[in-house]
Amino acid sequence: MNYAIELKGITKTFGSVVANDNVNLTVARGEILSILGENGSGKTTLMNMIAGIYFPDHGQIFIDGEEVVIRSPKDAFQYKIGMIHQHFKLVDVFTATENIILGLKDQGKYNLKKAAARVKEISEQYGFEIDPTKKIYEMSVSEKQTVEIIKVLYRGADILILDEPTAVLTPQETQKLFAVLRKMRDSGKAIIIITHKLHEVLSLSDRVSVLCKGKYVGTVNTAETNEMALTEMMVGKKVTLNIDRSAPKDPQKRLEVKDVTCLNREGVKMLDDVSFTAYSGEILGIAGIAGSGQRELLESIAGLQKLSEGDIYYHNPKTGEVDDLRNKTPMQIRDLGVRLSFVPEDRLGMGLVGNMDIIDNMMLRSYQRGKTMFLERKKPKNLAEDIIKQLEVVTPSAHTPVRRLSGGNVQKVLVGREIASSPTVLMAAYPVRGLDINSSYTIYNLLNQQKEKGVAVIFVGEDLDVLLELCDRILVIGSGHITGVVDARSATKEEIGLLMTKTTAVKEENENENA
Amino acid sequence: MKMHEKVREPLFHIIKRDGLVWWKSWLIRIAAVAAALLFSGVISYAITGENPMDIYLTMIDGAVGSTHRVWNLLQAMAMLLCVSLAVTPAFKMRFWNIGAEGQALIGGFAAAACMLKLTGVIPDALMIPTMLLLSIVAGAIWGVIPAFFKANWGTNETLFTLMMNYIAMQIVSYFVSIWAVPRGSGQIGMINGSSNIGWLPRLFGQKYLVSILVVLLLTVLVYIYLKYSKHGYEISVVGESENTARYIGINVKKVIIRTMLISGALCGVAGFLLVAGSDHSITSDTIGGRGFTAIMVSWLAKFNPLTMILTSFILVFMEKGAGEVATDLGLNHAFSDIITGIIIFFIIGSEFFIHYQIKFREKEKASIDQDDKTEKEVKA
Structure with a gap:
């Protein structure tokens, strides 16, 4: 039997980094193959070579048993390979149909109506829900993803590659996507899906191929495996996936957010009348679809966002005083004696400076200390060495630019610095995004330690399983509203998923009424 | 098929x-x-x-062939280096200051105006300090105007600084024509040619030594400022990522304005050194494109002031040597x-490899x- 795609001995290096090392892989038609691996294990690189974005250093690619050379996305398209990337490549002001036919040359006349009809036909065939005349900027993330998928189907792809398609979806949207993918499989397409969520792998795919640090570990039939076995293949050793959750000790009001509203540059409400309280000694989780106002919320507290309404009160545990942090700059907040630490989502673009070494990055928070106009590099150097030692940061030296470190080590440096100032409030936005399992658990443990020290921890996460295991309470945010607060010990994933979409649902109804 | x-x-x-x-x-x-x-x-x-060998030998001869030529080379290097030092803090902050030409010119103009209008008015001993001060102020003003607009309204600094060049040139042209000696000649000529008031003194009999030493000192100061001072650290952070700067509470506006004040002031010093140290006159072409060549010097050295000594040497050496080739072998300039x-082209291309x-x-x-x-x- 010939496979739809067969990879033999694929190797790709970037400088000294071996992204793929002698990888073999097969996918048959009428099959869903999951590629499982931690971030940085080379999944996306491998797929990019099939899609013609990178060119392998060594190895062969066979399609239907014939050796081929794929040098560009055009070549890939010629072999009916379509890839749906993690980051969508769509023109915002165009409609779905316009985006789908964009760049197609062999269509003869530019006939939108005909194209729209074809789009509709494809949608019906696989059960997509899409309005071909809707503009991209009016679409939700899952609708945009649908457009991307139809785009490659429209071009006749029968080998589909999806790069972490569920990362941006709610549990309900994920189920819908999976239903569509199963239909495609049944119609004889070969589907490759990249993911690192084990339960998705188990529920969707027929076979699983596992990569670990660029190396091919093996392929198993999904029916014959389980979560523990897959994790072991992925990480290379047994790991315990338990987070110790202690009961909050003596919770005190620490941070009170009251009726906060804030607008973005276009004047759109990013936060709408948000109120909640964070207590000392607890981890408050924040769940929501990406871009629902999580960033704005944390930045408001950190003094980086102008509030149009509302107040943020800080209860100082030392003096017992209550300070209003509203519209104060980060400097002013620090001068008030508020020990607020913030691990932002954008690590290298906000929390750290990529081109500076670890020592200089340690100084970011403290460079102004000392009375002279010159920098004091001794203490930051000690701090850098402490963090490297305690958090087991893998780096050639403290003088290495952080940009050169791997994702997990970058995050250890950032979290280490933020914890070093012994905060009373610690905010962390997606602190384990892109981290391997071991690093993720290091971070969870650090957050737990802070909680036990009596810090009010605010944790914005995307993996609901983790939120439910780690947090004490979970705040759900949808389109800038707080749509619910649940007890993490008793809530279910489905419950949170529903709350996440709540305001969107309300908004959609309004739109229908207007139309 | x-x-x-x-x-x-x-x-x-x-x-x-x-x-x-x-x-x-x-x-x-x-x-x-x-x-x-x-x-x-x-x-x-x-x-x-x-014969290519002849050409190269002529080049070397033209650049360093005699004591006189060596001093000329060092002076030209010092002037180029001074402007390059001036643009470097701005570039490190990713503020594309391509207005060094105008900032230096307006500085030089301030110095020349001082010599023309204040000779005999203020004590001779105060002349040089006054010229230096006014040059620095003029250059700083020229630098800070685009910075102010950039910091407050996000205007494009590249276009703004470029346009400021032309304004400076036109101002200088205007005053050159009304102060021309003799009237109507369209040029000012050597100022205080006999009294030498406002001329930098000779040191060990060398006319250019003072300017060269000043620039050498500035090189070290700028190096220390960028690498070891809190200001230098802030410049790097703002340049690398404005978001990070905001996140740790750096006042980005303040840093932009402060850095351009320094950048403009250093350009002013370059203008002063050109007028007081070598030209003793002013034309709209006094800076002679150094404001632009300086960008190359700074980039090739990756914004390191000490490396800039080398890159400015290469460029000046080439220019002087090639000029000699043009005249000596009777070739077109x-x-x-x-x-x-x-x-x-080859030097820049080598970075790719x-x-x-x-x-x-x-x-x-x-x-x-x-x-x-x-x-x-x-x-x-």
């Missing part, structure tokens, strides 16, 4: 290097200069029929620019089989 022709590995592809040892990257740079000399030798022989251009390597297609035995296989038509 011949679609299968395409189904082959590309001839070469580009791979990122993993950072070279310092001596290897210098080897590449030296090789680039050697290749540039070879290439321009071929070009010059093809165009002029002159444009010819010297061609050679300079070739060499700079320092960061990337090119991997050529490996000849494989399998390639014959592959050709057989691909005989089949590939459907589009």
Whole structure:
């Protein structure tokens, strides 16, 4: 039997980094193959070579048993390979149909109506829900993803590659996507899906191929495996996936957010009348679809966002005083004696400076200390060495630019610095995004330690399983509203998923009424 | 029909290097200069029929062939280096100040105006300090105006600083024509030619030594400022990521304005040194394009003031040497620019080979089989 795609001995290096090392892989038609691996294990690189974005250093690619050379996305398209990337490549002001036919040359006349009809036909065939005349900027993330998928189907792809398609979806949207993918499989397409969520792998795919640090570990039939076995293949050793959750000790009001509203540059409400309280000694989780106002919320507290309404009160545990942090700059907040630490989502673009070494990055928070106009590099150097030692940061030296470190080590440096100032409030936005399992658990443990020290921890996460295991309470945010607060010990994933979409649902109804 | 022709590995592809040892990257740079000399030798022989060796010897002779020429070279280097030092803090902050020409010119103009209008009005001993002060103020004002607009309204600093150049040139042209000596001649000529008031003093009998020492001192100061001061650290953070600067509470506006004050002030110093140290006059061309060449000096040195000594030397050496070639061998002056251009192109091009390597297609035995296989038509 010939496979739809067969990879033999694929190797790709970037400088000294071996992204793929002698990888073999097969996918048959009428099959869903999951590629499982931690971030940085080379999944996306491998797929990019099939899609013609990178060119392998060594190895062969066979399609239907014939050796081929794929040098560009055009070549890939010629072999009916379509890839749906993690980051969508769509023109915002165009409609779905316009985006789908964009760049197609062999269509003869530019006939939108005909194209729209074809789009509709494809949608019906696989059960997509899409309005071909809707503009991209009016679409939700899952609708945009649908457009991307139809785009490659429209071009006749029968080998589909999806790069972490569920990362941006709610549990309900994920189920819908999976239903569509199963239909495609049944119609004889070969589907490759990249993911690192084990339960998705188990529920969707027929076979699983596992990569670990660029190396091919093996392929198993999904029916014959389980979560523990897959994790072991992925990480290379047994790991315990338990987070110790202690009961909050003596919770005190620490941070009170009251009726906060804030607008973005276009004047759109990013936060709408948000109120909640964070207590000392607890981890408050924040769940929501990406871009629902999580960033704005944390930045408001950190003094980086102008509030149009509302107040943020800080209860100082030392003096017992209550300070209003509203519209104060980060400097002013620090001068008030508020020990607020913030691990932002954008690590290298906000929390750290990529081109500076670890020592200089340690100084970011403290460079102004000392009375002279010159920098004091001794203490930051000690701090850098402490963090490297305690958090087991893998780096050639403290003088290495952080940009050169791997994702997990970058995050250890950032979290280490933020914890070093012994905060009373610690905010962390997606602190384990892109981290391997071991690093993720290091971070969870650090957050737990802070909680036990009596810090009010605010944790914005995307993996609901983790939120439910780690947090004490979970705040759900949808389109800038707080749509619910649940007890993490008793809530279910489905419950949170529903709350996440709540305001969107309300908004959609309004739109229908207007139309 | 011949679609299968395409189904082959590309001839070469580009791979990122993993950072070279310092001596290897210098080897590449030296090789680039050697290749540039070879290439321009071929070009010059093809165009002029002159022996390339003669051309190079003439160049060396023109640049450092006599004591007088060495001093001229050092003076030109110092002036270029001074402007380069001025643009560097701004560039490190990713503020594309291409208005150094105007900032230096307005500084030089302030110095010249001082000499013209204040000679005899203020004590002679105060002349040089007054000139220096006014030059610094004028340059700083010219630098801070675009910074102010950028900080407050996000205007494009590249266009703004560029336009400020033309304003400075026109102002100078205007005053040159009304202060012209003799009237109507359109030029000011040497100011205080007999009294030498407002001229930098000779040191050990050398006219240019004071300017050169001043620039040397500035080089060290700028190096320390950028590397060891809190201000320098803030400049780096703002340049690397404005978001990070905001996140740790740096006042970005303040840093932009402060840095451009310094950048403009240093340009003012360059203008002052040109007027008081060598020209003793002013025209709209006093800076002579140094404001733009300085950008190259600063970039080639990767914004390191100490390396800039070397890069400014290379550029000045080329310019002086090529000028000599033009006059000595009776070649068009444009010819010297061609050679300079070739060499700079090779130097800049060598950076690519320092960061990337090119991997050529490996000849494989399998390639014959592959050709057989691909005989089949590939459907589009």
